[in-house]
Amino acid sequence: MRIKIRAYDNKIIDAATKTIIDTAERNNAKVVGPVPLPTEKSIYSVNRSTFVHKTASEQFEVRVHKRLIDIVNPNPKTIDALMNLNLPSGVDVEIKMI
Structure with missing residues (x-):
């Protein structure tokens, strides 16, 4: 199982990663x-x-931080626990079964 996490704030993405x-x-x-x-x-x-x-121009910058987590041979209990997980708002999670 491959989990990709995206967020605008690096502190939020680190907290979500630690929770997962x-x-x-x-x-x-x-x-x-x-x-x-x-x-x-x-x-x-x-x-x-x-x-x-x-x-005269003003510059704005948007940064998107990304993390990747692999879970090797997940059991159904692990998948169910990850699906019911509450993560902070502003975090985008994409899960793929590989």
């Missing part, structure tokens, strides 16, 4: 990870003024 790993280990599953994946960084430039000061 603790839940899996409580159900006697072997956990590989968390593997930090590259952070996506999007930069947006917006004009500060519309008329005279056209060259």
Whole structure:
């Protein structure tokens, strides 16, 4: 089972990762990870003024932090515990069975 976690805040994603790993280990599953994946960084430039000061611009940045967790040979009890897990808001979780 492969779990991909995405969030805008690195503290929230670390807390969610720790919660998932603790839940899996409580159900006697072997956990590989968390593997930090590259952070996506999007930069947006917006004009500060519309008329005279056209060259003045303001820059905004959005970072998306990602983690990867592999659970080797999960049993049905582990899968059920992970599906019923409450994670902080702002965390996107994608689960694939491999």
